[in-house]
Amino acid sequence: MTSDRYGEFRELLRLDLASGELKRVTGDVPWDVNGVSATEDGKRLAVQFNVEGRDELRFYNAVSLKTLPTPKLPDGSVGAARYDRKRNELAFSISNAQGPSQIYTLGAKDEVQAWTQAYTPPGVDTSKFSEQQIVRWNSFDGLPISGLLTLPPKSFTGKRPVIISIHGGPEGQATVGFLARNNYFINELGMALIQPNVRGSSGFGKSFLALDNGFKREDSVKDIGALLDWIATQPNLDASKVLVMGGSYGGYMTLAVSTHYAERIASAIDVVGISHFVTFLQNTESYRRDLRRVEYGDERDPAMREHLEKISPLTNAAKIKKPLFVVQGKNDPRVPYTEAEQIVAKVREGGTPVWYLRAENEGHGFARKENADFQFYATILFMQQTLLQK
Numbered sequence: 001m002t003s004d005r006y007g008e009f010r011e012l013l014r015l016d017l018a019s020g021e022l023k024r025v026t027g028d029v030p031w032d033v034n035g036v037s038a039t040e041d042g043k044r045l046a047v048q049f050n051v052e053g054r055d056e057l058r059f060y061n062a063v064s065l066k067t068l069p070t071p072k073l074p075d076g077s078v079g080a081a082r083y084d085r086k087r088n089e090l091a092f093s094i095s096n097a098q099g100p101s102q103i104y105t106l107g108a109k110d111e112v113q114a115w116t117q118a119y120t121p122p123g124v125d126t127s128k129f130s131e132q133q134i135v136r137w138n139s140f141d142g143l144p145i146s147g148l149l150t151l152p153p154k155s156f157t158g159k160r161p162v163i164i165s166i167h168g169g170p171e172g173q174a175t176v177g178f179l180a181r182n183n184y185f186i187n188e189l190g191m192a193l194i195q196p197n198v199r200g201s202s203g204f205g206k207s208f209l210a211l212d213n214g215f216k217r218e219d220s221v222k223d224i225g226a227l228l229d230w231i232a233t234q235p236n237l238d239a240s241k242v243l244v245m246g247g248s249y250g251g252y253m254t255l256a257v258s259t260h261y262a263e264r265i266a267s268a269i270d271v272v273g274i275s276h277f278v279t280f281l282q283n284t285e286s287y288r289r290d291l292r293r294v295e296y297g298d299e300r301d302p303a304m305r306e307h308l309e310k311i312s313p314l315t316n317a318a319k320i321k322k323p324l325f326v327v328q329g330k331n332d333p334r335v336p337y338t339e340a341e342q343i344v345a346k347v348r349e350g351g352t353p354v355w356y357l358r359a360e361n362e363g364h365g366f367a368r369k370e371n372a373d374f375q376f377y378a379t380i381l382f383m384q385q386t387l388l389q390k
Helices: 181-188 214-232 249-260 277-283 288-296 302-311 338-350 367-389
Strands: 009-017 022-025 033-037 046-052 055-062 079-083 090-096 099-106 113-115 133-138 143-152 160-166 192-197 236-247 267-271 323-327 355-361
Touching: 009 033, 022 323, 033 236, 046 079, 046 181, 079 160, 079 236, 099 133, 113 249, 113 277, 133 214, 143 214, 160 214, 160 249, 160 367, 181 192, 181 367, 214 249, 236 367, 249 267, 267 367, 277 288, 277 338, 323 338, 323 367
Parallel strands: 055 079, 160 192, 160 236, 236 267, 267 323, 323 355
Antiparallel strands: 009 022, 033 046, 046 055, 079 090, 090 099, 099 113, 133 143, 143 192
């Protein structure tokens, strides 16, 4: 079984059914266990760990609980791993720059066999796509923060423009895997992509997960400020050409970065993002309101309401000076479309250029292909006009 009862991370435990004793198996590994599978004879365990957003396999002797040598596996992040009962082979999937969920097996003698290959359209060579690499920087308070960096091909010379793409949640995580359409930004436009895991992200322990709760909300925004500092130290990245983007909670982060660091970014893209915490909590669907109050704070408490008013991007909209692109679904039950409408109107009042794309038949993100395509092409045009022509 897995549990985080003994520390920061979800670790593997063995329960003795006769005595009820719990024995810690992976307590020495400072990462969450995401899965475990045993051979039919019960002698070998394959344990899946989430290591800074990359799932990897480690092997254990199921009797002694000691680690076993890890065979050479394909690069990428493990999606699922299961031992076949009859063959004693481990079937597992890998997602990497070449494709999503490619299936392999690991034999009894540690031989690896590929069973599937990701389809690619004619003319697309995914073998040239760059793998994500883990990068780290220290935030304003010394807290180590990490993220995933994907660099464009070496055919793009000089310092490269940067996309900072912030995940939603906020208890989500940027993970290693196939980047799908984002590959166009990297391989065709020559942009570097950074996916940060700011405080409040999952996968880094229980304490890290709680570091952005309530009155500490803006500490996660400062993590992006520290990332901007880090970008400025990198010889291959252009700190004068940074676009920040994100969806849902990542949309809030995008707007917050636009108010705090307006002079350090070139433009921003907010997708179904929160623009004001009080109006969001009042207008989100009732089935999820109490859960969101636990994360963001209860707006019915006067002190918390004052804090939420103070830090909301709508309150600070006059500080947004760089071009903004807002994307919203009219039928969004999570972040109502009014969150987008009010930030668009307020930023336009200040004279800052704002693009606004609203789909009448979408919810929390664009799911219909025709709408997703339109959003993608509009995003490319926005990047070209606000970031790549300077």
